[in-house]
Amino acid sequence: MPDTTTGHDDLARRPRLLEDKEALRALMIRGWRALDRKDWRTWIGCWAEDAVLEFGPWGEIRGSAAIRAKVEEAEAPYPSMQHHLLNLHFEVMGDRAAGVGYMWFVAVTAPGRTDAPYSMGGPYDWEFRRGPDGWLVTRQRLGVWWTGGEDAQGSFG
Numbered sequence: 001m002p003d004t005t006t007g008h009d010d011l012a013r014r015p016r017l018l019e020d021k022e023a024l025r026a027l028m029i030r031g032w033r034a035l036d037r038k039d040w041r042t043w044i045g046c047w048a049e050d051a052v053l054e055f056g057p058w059g060e061i062r063g064s065a066a067i068r069a070k071v072e073e074a075e076a077p078y079p080s081m082q083h084h085l086l087n088l089h090f091e092v093m094g095d096r097a098a099g100v101g102y103m104w105f106v107a108v109t110a111p112g113r114t115d116a117p118y119s120m121g122g123p124y125d126w127e128f129r130r131g132p133d134g135w136l137v138t139r140q141r142l143g144v145w146w147t148g149g150e151d152a153q154g155s156f157g
Helices: 005-037 040-044 064-075
Strands: 047-055 059-062 080-093 095-109 118-131 134-142 145-147
Touching: 005 040, 005 080, 005 095, 005 118, 005 134, 040 064, 059 064, 095 145
Parallel strands: 047 134
Antiparallel strands: 047 059, 080 095, 095 118, 118 134, 118 145
16 A cells, blocks of 8 residues: 555645745845834844844844844935845745845935935845744845945945
8 A cells, every 4th residue: 555644744744835935025025124114123133143144345244233233334324225125035944944036225315316326236145044933034145236326325335
């Protein structure tokens, strides 16, 4: 008689996998929308305390407190911003996950100066860990493939 438990086990895991991928997507959208509102507390709440941020011009930043301080300093001068997350894809491996996507960042450089925004785009790579309260970002690598306009604040150079 054939063993059918593998098929049943796989079928039972599939809803959990879909739920995990949706939870990761929701984490990213919640966090990066918070960046647009400069809601630093909500944004950094998406990160593990021991997280690492890798961004070319800044190098490697370790720990959520240091990550928050650097990003808040860099983005605070912009009156308004939009962080677009595109082509998100997640791979879940138990209580760990990896993700990729693209960034399209647009910022107004001065109040009322919407005709000359600063923008940049490039690839994101993330690592995540599931904790008691859900998924958190443990590592983010961000590359910049292109920029447009002038980074008048010098925040990202």
